[in-house]
Amino acid sequence: MKIVIGIDVGGTSIKGAAVMENGVILDRFVFPTKKEEKPEVLFDTICEKIVEQMNAKHYEVEGIGIGIPGLINSKEGIVTSSVNLPTWKNFNIVEYVSRKTKLPVLITNDANAAALGEAHFGSGKKYNNIVMVTLGTGVGGGVIIDKKIYDGNEGKGAELGHMVVQVGGRECGCGRRGCLEAYASATGLIASTIEAMEKNPDSKLHEIAKENGKVDAKVAFLAEAKGDKVAKEVVEQYITYLGEGLLNFCNIFRPEAIIISGGVANEGENLFSKLRKYLKDNNYGYKEAPKVEILPSELGYDSGIIGAACLPLFKE
Amino acid sequence: MKIVIGIDVGGTSIKGAAVMENGVILDRFVFPTKKEEKPEVLFDTICEKIVEQMNAKHYEVEGIGIGIPGLINSKEGIVTSSVNLPTWKNFNIVEYVSRKTKLPVLITNDANAAALGEAHFGSGKKYNNIVMVTLGTGVGGGVIIDKKIYDGNEGKGAELGHMVVQVGGRECGCGRRGCLEAYASATGLIASTIEAMEKNPDSKLHEIAKENGKVDAKVAFLAEAKGDKVAKEVVEQYITYLGEGLLNFCNIFRPEAIIISGGVANEGENLFSKLRKYLKDNNYGYKEAPKVEILPSELGYDSGIIGAACLPLFKE
Numbered sequence: 001m002k003i004v005i006g007i008d009v010g011g012t013s014i015k016g017a018a019v020m021e022n023g024v025i026l027d028r029f030v031f032p033t034k035k036e037e038k039p040e041v042l043f044d045t046i047c048e049k050i051v052e053q054m055n056a057k058h059y060e061v062e063g064i065g066i067g068i069p070g071l072i073n074s075k076e077g078i079v080t081s082s083v084n085l086p087t088w089k090n091f092n093i094v095e096y097v098s099r100k101t102k103l104p105v106l107i108t109n110d111a112n113a114a115a116l117g118e119a120h121f122g123s124g125k126k127y128n129n130i131v132m133v134t135l136g137t138g139v140g141g142g143v144i145i146d147k148k149i150y151d152g153n154e155g156k157g158a159e160l161g162h163m164v165v166q167v168g169g170r171e172c173g174c175g176r177r178g179c180l181e182a183y184a185s186a187t188g189l190i191a192s193t194i195e196a197m198e199k200n201p202d203s204k205l206h207e208i209a210k211e212n213g214k215v216d217a218k219v220a221f222l223a224e225a226k227g228d229k230v231a232k233e234v235v236e237q238y239i240t241y242l243g244e245g246l247l248n249f250c251n252i253f254r255p256e257a258i259i260i261s262g263g264v265a266n267e268g269e270n271l272f273s274k275l276r277k278y279l280k281d282n283n284y285g286y287k288e289a290p291k292v293e294i295l296p297s298e299l300g301y302d303s304g305i306i307g308a309a310c311l312p313l314f315k316e
Numbered sequence: 317m318k319i320v321i322g323i324d325v326g327g328t329s330i331k332g333a334a335v336m337e338n339g340v341i342l343d344r345f346v347f348p349t350k351k352e353e354k355p356e357v358l359f360d361t362i363c364e365k366i367v368e369q370m371n372a373k374h375y376e377v378e379g380i381g382i383g384i385p386g387l388i389n390s391k392e393g394i395v396t397s398s399v400n401l402p403t404w405k406n407f408n409i410v411e412y413v414s415r416k417t418k419l420p421v422l423i424t425n426d427a428n429a430a431a432l433g434e435a436h437f438g439s440g441k442k443y444n445n446i447v448m449v450t451l452g453t454g455v456g457g458g459v460i461i462d463k464k465i466y467d468g469n470e471g472k473g474a475e476l477g478h479m480v481v482q483v484g485g486r487e488c489g490c491g492r493r494g495c496l497e498a499y500a501s502a503t504g505l506i507a508s509t510i511e512a513m514e515k516n517p518d519s520k521l522h523e524i525a526k527e528n529g530k531v532d533a534k535v536a537f538l539a540e541a542k543g544d545k546v547a548k549e550v551v552e553q554y555i556t557y558l559g560e561g562l563l564n565f566c567n568i569f570r571p572e573a574i575i576i577s578g579g580v581a582n583e584g585e586n587l588f589s590k591l592r593k594y595l596k597d598n599n600y601g602y603k604e605a606p607k608v609e610i611l612p613s614e615l616g617y618d619s620g621i622i623g624a625a626c627l628p629l630f631k632e
Contacts, residue, residue: 145466164560176563
């Protein structure tokens with residue numbers, strides 16, 4: 001059975017594992033992402049670990065796949081830049097890691113990796129065409145067409161979070177205004193919650209934020225469940241923006257399924273049932289379009305590792 | 317040299333031609349689109365014409381490609397429905413036309429056909445990945461990835477005009493609100509012009525509309541050129557919406573070029589220079605992204621016929 005290494009680079013830690021061709025994870029490793037450190041130094045440790053693991057376990061690794069948060073050129077194997085990893089500038093990660101490990105290396109961005117993982121071993125495995133949306137600090141997007149990552153010219157496409165859904169709207173970290181990310185990310189939901197709290201000192205949001213210890217993405221949903229009117233508006237607005245974004249992806253990509261992960265997706269059925277209802281109620285113009293399933297991620301936090309491993313597992 | 321037939325179905329006429337594999341058009345035909353007529357009756361005439369042409373000219377036709385305005389299933393060869401062709405309901409056009417002509421038939425929607433034509437023989441021929449946007453009655457979109465049409469599940473994807481860019485905004489014919497089409501189509505521009513005229517009885521827009529005989533997509537641009545402030549605002553708003561839509565397509569597809577055609581594109585450099593400036597000025601977050609060329613269509617009204625012909629010419 002084929003064995004490969006999947007590596008999921010994150011802002012706080014770099015997680016990796018040996019992954020079998022059936023998607024089962026064997027040996028895991030995790031290293032802190034030292035932000036001040038050059039990526040070469042971080043990968044010296046990781047490559048040592050990989051070589052050590054291979055020698056100890058006596059299995060033959062066929063390749064390495066790496067998912068990276070940031071702007072990359074997957075064809076040339078270069079990390080152009082990353083907001084969360086300021087020292088990673090024009091780093092030729094493919095050349096570096098393959099030289100250290102003597103293994104072929106493939107890269108993609110982290111959202112694409114997660115989408116590929118779900119497409120092969122998660123809730124997308126029944127489908128050939130999926131869109132994956134991650135509702136975390138930002139809104140990440142991955143597009144899978146015929147079981148392959150679609151990432152456009154130079155591998156820089158499918159920045160789905162930076163689709164403007166409100167021209168002139170809320171400022172986004174990317175510099176534009178009204179991006180889906182500004183409304184539908186956990187950060188966006190928190191911003192809306194805080195805005196609503198400031199305007200409504202009597203709302204239950206205050207009490208629940210206090211109980212919760214902080215204003216996070218859960219607070220609006222918790223207060224809504226307790227019947228708070230202001231929280232209901234915050235949640236409705238959130239569902240509207242996210243729902244319109246997903247309808248856009250339906251019209252643009254016509255996927256078989258949209259898979260949603262990330263912090264806000266932890267709301268579970270409470271979020272998913274609302275979203276499905278919104279899409280059903282507001283999809284006026286596209287009733288004749290093929291059905292699109294709205295599904296939670298199945299692999300959860302492992303989607304990044306497993307998805308990265310899919311790069312060498314399913315390369316052409 | 318390979319010869320195929322390309323057919324461009326429109327709301328008022330059905331145009332077709334024999335097209336050589338170098339993109340040169342040989343013999344044209346055109347029939348009125350009788351809206352009350354069943355598509356079978358229309359295609360009886362067209363198929364007769366094709367067979368007659370083949371017999372008269374003694375060339376061997378290798379296949380037929382058809383571009384259709386509406387919701388189609390390109391894989392099954394069916395026209396599901398079309399707003400402009402109310403009698404076309406679940407019409408198995410591929411089966412019908414290939415039975416009548418004894419030729420293989422392929423279909424796509426009209427916007428995809430135009431995009432494919434530009435990608436092979438028009439302003440997109442240097443590029444592998446393009447997005448084509450048609451600014452007419454509606455906003456049509458075609459996405460070409462690696463020189464092939466991307467049309468998603470069942471061939472119904474890439475409805476780029478129905479991407480919401482203003483949640484809760486202007487009503488769109490599709491039933492949603494705030495679609496790009498509602499602002500960036502010729503119809504959208506006319507609506508904005510009329511709105512501005514109603515609010516500003518002193519604007520030069522009135523005088524120019526009178527000279528022009530009607531309020532069409534040209535009026536705002538003409539009045540702006542004469543220094544009218546209100547017209548300038550209309551044009552600026554138009555460029556903002558269209559520009560934000562194109563930036564969305566850049567982030568989503570990361571194409572090498574965006575090709576723009578349709579009535580509004582007849583403004584030429586006046587439109588294109590404004591658009592390029594908007595994209596340059598507002599593309600804050602994506603300065604490191606690959607350059608995207610913004611180009612006019614080269615094939616013009618023939619892009620539909622030539623693009624339809626590309627279906628059999630470049631089929632896999």
